[in-house]
Amino acid sequence: MQGAQRNSLRLLQWMMAASLALPIALFGIASTISYTSTKDIADREIERTLDVAHEHALKVFETIDRSLAEINEVVRGLPDDIIRAREPALHRRLKRLTDALPQLKSAWIFDASGRSLVNSLASPPPQQSFADRDYFIAHVDQNVGSFIGASLTPRPPYQGARFFGVSRRRETDDGSFIGVIQASVLPEYFESFYARIGSDPGSFFAMGRTDGVLLTHFPRLDRDLRLDPTGPVGQQIAAHADHGLMTVAWPSDGIERRIGYRRVAEYPIYISAGLETSAIRARWYATIGQHLVFGIPATALLFLLLAFAFRRTQHLQLEAARRREAEEALKHSQRLEALGQLTGGVAHDFNNLLTVIRASVDLLNRPQLTEERRQRYITAIADAVARAARLTSQLLAFARRQTLKPEVFDVGERVQSLHDMLATLLGPAIEITIWLPAEPCLVNADASQFETALINMATNARDAMQGMGKIAFRIEPATTVPDSLAHLVCSHGFISVAVSDTGIGIPAARLGRIFEPFFTTKQVGHGTGLGLSQVFGFARQSGGEVTVTSEVGQGSTFSLYLPRVPADLLPQQQAPNTAPAAAGSGMSVLVVEDNIELANFAADGLTELGYSITLVDNANDALAELVVDSDRFDVVFSDVVMPDMTGLDLAHAIRDRGIGVPIVLTTGYSEALSQEGSLGFDLVQKPYSIEELSRVLHKAARVRRLRHGAAE
Template structure:
């Protein structure tokens, strides 16, 4: 309590500081974000408006260009005297063209001395010298195409608004200067258009020549304006002469503006549009004032609530920390209990197996033991070793470290064959019903692991029924995995051929809700310590996942449970059942040489001695490096290499890959009781013999591969 008091006071002090600092920081951040957003919005508005002004100007000058082209076509090949003689007709034609173009004030045809031959205003044309006008002088020396001049005032006796000339050269047949065709364009036409589209406060438009002469602008100005190309605005435009966005202060009115400019593609004209920066700031201030008016009270209330919540949250965190400590202690105890159950179960099962082996060995040592009993004890040792191997296989399958040996087989046939074995395991008081379709249902999986999984599900069902009831095994095909597959569900890519579902249903007590989510958990079992390992359903789970399948569980208290194993359906054809290798006679190995690679001296010596007893010549080395040295000396002296997988330094799989690289015709047989490399990547095409193996199994594999190599070498020699 004494410690909590200063903490509470310190919290109150920080809350008082935060109640001022945090709102100010948030408002400053919001202001910065809003300012950037409003500037970006203004830039987009300027760009859109500039596109409109640019498109308008481009169409205007293209129209004027076409008009000048049409006038040039009208007078093509007509000498000055002919034009003068047709002045009245040309006047009507020019007036008709000008009347259709609101941006054009008048159109003129001048001779080489600057006198008007025809125009759209009056007939006859006044005897005035226009040779001093810029739109005339620009064409005297050479043909420069379309020329756009500065703003001019009408020359007496003409009156009216200011204009600028757009002109082209008239050339004689010999190419010499023959005069000018000119159209007088009204700047006020552009200003009126800009006034219509520039309705936002602070809007600005202008267009002018590339030399800095401003021809028209909005808001309009009475004075002629020329921008200095070497001034601040000219230097900024020179950085990107085609188009851009700049912030400038006008030298004429001193107003700062955000301007966008763009040059007309084929003309010495810049079009610009912009907004006064004061108008942009006004938008920002208006937005922020609304945030301030409506946000300040809400922010104040929010911070009061947050301050109160912070105080209560600290208390909750403290209580939550205590709960987490208690939960971790409970989970640690559960893990220790589960580990104890696993250890006890495995120790119980292995002690039973070792008892059988020890007793059989003791009995075999009696000198007067009859032959039938000796054979029976040897068979007991062999069966017990097989059961021990099955137990370690369950451990590996649970850990998903079992190296599977997929093969194509009919699920329905295998389940029917398992029926008698299941009946022996579960007892005569339980009725067994097996429903399998007549049509084959092929899968590509490890047949031994599949049978173990079915047996484990059956044994689990037997325990749930307490020795009496009905057990139903059903085989069927389905199109897809269930949407939710209980505790074991994980998403899979859908198999195009569908799935084969093997369901084991019982009439037992069902699974309680508090245990349903844990049935596939590591080490979980409801049996007493020493009565089981709890690996049965874990093996089913591991096998399903490693085979690309799934396990689904449905249960109802008092009505039983149904475990369904889903495995990918495979295309295949029925095959005749072959005689198991275990039932075939031993194979004599005389004449064959085997390189045995084993880091365990006892296992290596056992394998070498056993092979020697069957007639093989065995060469034993302790690691992969020595094996490669032996092969480098005389690879042809060996018919096959037999190597363990898990070895220090280079593994057996890496050794096999090296042999394949340098001696591709030398077969390699791998053996392992456990290897995470094989469980993840498989044996990559090499023959694999699982530990523990019988000497007969080893001899058959070595004899088959050695004979294959000899036949291949004989065929190669005959072909050579």
């Protein structure tokens, strides 16, 4: 009996010991897993935060580099006395630049002695030398590209926050040093950004140069700090130069942190982000503390809670992974939707045009074809090509990659001239009203693109009314303009072209997307979604704006705003140019085209007209031909978009070398021309005809002969 009791007590003791030992062992294992998981989560958070900080720093320095390049282009080739003479205007330009970029404190242009020619802070600048500053000294002996200096204190009489300089060398064409262009960057701009993204306790950020000089630090330091290349941080970076993750006692305060670092592209800059290891441990303690609160009353409950916590953690991680997969799937579906709208709409329109072309070609190949039918099929092919070019121009207009051909015209007259075509396009069930102003409303814009924009707005209104209703066109000088145009200085104001309909209106949720490319509410294959996008691109590229107001069930009003020009700029009306192709009469043309099929087409067509053609497939060979003997060519005809050296680069090189051969450019797409214009060169827009090309070449060569005759 006692033996059985003792056995029962012993068994109870073993169970009590087991009830303590087993939960403790499980708790130890769970604690280890939790600590490892907490560290892994912290590392992932550090990597994500570092991604944000790195992307931010890269964009900031790229923006500063572009700004310095823009300033350098403004003063390139200008002697110091001219820059001083233009100081008030340059000061205002630099001030606008720094006001637009919150990361900049100021922008400077220095001469070779370190004195400020222009800056954004004071006009005129005090006669004071900055030749001892690091951002100046670095450029004196050689061109080091963009130099990023150390953190500096403003020199009296200039005041304010500390800064570090980003500078570039000013030099002559032969490489001689003539000064420095510098932008003063505010470290506190980065610190404010880090404060926003580093809201977690123990967050840490730093940005420094590759030589160990720190530029910014969060939390903020009250002294300068330079990292020792032989210290733990320097050794880690030396071992893994591009990026890495380390646990180290930071030299500025001795606090141990988990820190990730990454180099900013080609810049000599590192971005660091991290967390204090005590903060990471605090997270782990918080997690373990929650387990202990529920585990102390009963070891059995502790065991169940630990098991539940472990399973719950796995479940939460699984749910997070599923959520990420769902988000990626949603993004992928949105991209596929946009691609589907593009391929459906554009393929539908282009297939219609290709069908006309293919059918016309097949019919042209039939024997015993009458001249009247042959001309009809040729005209059908030409019309199909023109419609395809207009569809392509809509894509380029939205992307602002199209070279516009501005001319001065009266908006009211142009809209009135389109009345009959609009009536046919919109149908008899739509009533058209046109309100014209009492005074001329002149603009300087691409008339063809303006007509296309007007037709797109009218077509959009027709579809909104399902082919039945009223459309009103109102042209008038704009008494008020959208906020996006308020910053533009236009002495003659703007012209407003408002297109109002009585359609179903646009829901507020869709107003923000109507100008997006390929966004359409039509069925797949019934529209490209490029109509309103073309209106948007044309307005912005012409220096104007397009707005929309709408109420569901009450219709919509689209308002196109274009800069107004004075009446005295309206040219005398001329008869349309219907001149035939100009005979070559032995004129020598250097054709530069990398597309062999297009090059042969142009060469064959011009040869039949009597031109002497020399064909090369790249700009370097063309330049070599001109350097050897430029007198044997009457004109250069070059494509713009070519590998290595573009046609625009070739034209500049010909001008820079003083070669007197005129240049005619051709393109169907050029970002450089869309932003800068043709820069004084004659331009033939693709697709072009041989007749049009011959007239432009003949005109360019004739202008050269007239200049030579006047010089003699």
